[in-house]
Amino acid sequence: MTARARLSFAGLAALLYAALLVPPVRHALEASMTAQMLVQIPLLVGVGALLRGALPARALAVTAGWDYHGITGLTLASLTAALWLLPRSLDVAVTEPIMAWAKYLSVPLLIGLPFAVSWPRMSFIVRGVFLLEFIATFFRMGWLDLIWPDRLCNSYLLGDQQRLGQYLVLIGGWLCVLIICKLLWGRFDSLIEVRRPAPPPPCN
Amino acid sequence: MPILRTLLASLTLIIVGGYALSAATDGFRAFTTETARRIEVREHPVQLPATMLETQSGARIRLADFHGKWLLVDFIYTRCATYCRALGGEFAQLQRRLAAPIAQGKLQLLSISFDPHDTPRQLADYQQRYHDLGFGWLAARPVGPGALERLERVFGITVIPDRFGGYMHNAAVHVVDPQGRLVEILDMDRPELVTQALPQSFSQSFKP
Numbered sequence: 001m002t003a004r005a006r007l008s009f010a011g012l013a014a015l016l017y018a019a020l021l022v023p024p025v026r027h028a029l030e031a032s033m034t035a036q037m038l039v040q041i042p043l044l045v046g047v048g049a050l051l052r053g054a055l056p057a058r059a060l061a062v063t064a065g066w067d068y069h070g071i072t073g074l075t076l077a078s079l080t081a082a083l084w085l086l087p088r089s090l091d092v093a094v095t096e097p098i099m100a101w102a103k104y105l106s107v108p109l110l111i112g113l114p115f116a117v118s119w120p121r122m123s124f125i126v127r128g129v130f131l132l133e134f135i136a137t138f139f140r141m142g143w144l145d146l147i148w149p150d151r152l153c154n155s156y157l158l159g160d161q162q163r164l165g166q167y168l169v170l171i172g173g174w175l176c177v178l179i180i181c182k183l184l185w186g187r188f189d190s191l192i193e194v195r196r197p198a199p200p201p202p203c204n
Numbered sequence: 205m206p207i208l209r210t211l212l213a214s215l216t217l218i219i220v221g222g223y224a225l226s227a228a229t230d231g232f233r234a235f236t237t238e239t240a241r242r243i244e245v246r247e248h249p250v251q252l253p254a255t256m257l258e259t260q261s262g263a264r265i266r267l268a269d270f271h272g273k274w275l276l277v278d279f280i281y282t283r284c285a286t287y288c289r290a291l292g293g294e295f296a297q298l299q300r301r302l303a304a305p306i307a308q309g310k311l312q313l314l315s316i317s318f319d320p321h322d323t324p325r326q327l328a329d330y331q332q333r334y335h336d337l338g339f340g341w342l343a344a345r346p347v348g349p350g351a352l353e354r355l356e357r358v359f360g361i362t363v364i365p366d367r368f369g370g371y372m373h374n375a376a377v378h379v380v381d382p383q384g385r386l387v388e389i390l391d392m393d394r395p396e397l398v399t400q401a402l403p404q405s406f407s408q409s410f411k412p
Contacts, residue, residue: 068210075214079221083228091237095362154237154362154374 009053033156048112073118087152142168241360249385257344260327275380281319292334306340
């Protein structure tokens, strides 16, 4: 990637990050559980993913030696994501300023960036396992939000939690549909490599 | 050896991440703020401040005046039609069940309003609505700048406005020991848990 392209990726990431830091934007996105989970945190992941484009080729080469099939990056991103899926994490990120900073730093740098760095290195199977788990998480969290009779977060209303649950289940369903479409009609580069060579033409 | 290095890095991350997750959930016990607050209080009782309160009769008291008695505290707002309906009923019920220790001066029930609109008059109406017997149960509002915020902070109460002009809050029964320490936070619809948290001598006088 050229230096100029890297610079524009860094600029885009900085711009998105700054927009998310603007107090009215932050408050609006944290006023509901749905907006925090489905808009704010995904956009912070996006900031980290954009930062990947700003990395010099050397940094990518160094990490590649420690990231066989992208597994290290995926592990880091998954563990950090698990922390921010806890209902009490959403609460403290709103009530404790230090945890707000922890969220604003860890979500881009420990979820978005390592995931974007590792995704191109992942094999078909690693991607498959990830997607399965990713979709299952939407259903699990959505189901939890829907059936839980009390509020999971003290900072948010019960109706908000149930709406989030519906959205999570819907998104999980749509992801399933997309994957099925991809499986039926999509192209898989990693399959092309293992495709057998065409048989030799029959002799006359 | 990218495979071995990846294995090493991933295992290290899993160990560090496991510790972080364990720390963030109090050893995989508390996934919500509400559970965390209850565990925290049970393991590390909190000394309450001597906040000034105004009761339903207009009298001024301090939270510290209850030292020497067990104290059951709930947080309310008098316009509340959901949780507080249960809480008001629960406190009236506890007032009857615990009539003996209350009469002996060993126990006190206290409802604290977090709604700035609540006046002593409204607090008195609230108690009447739930058939207050007229002894051992006070309804009060904090007086003075910052008093409510301080109480909410110490008790771990989060109050958020709902979409209908009321509030939503984490409703519970808070048990305060005679030294003025918050020692237990319990679900509001489990009076048997409340009696278990109090000295055993209290429960001998219960009418089942």
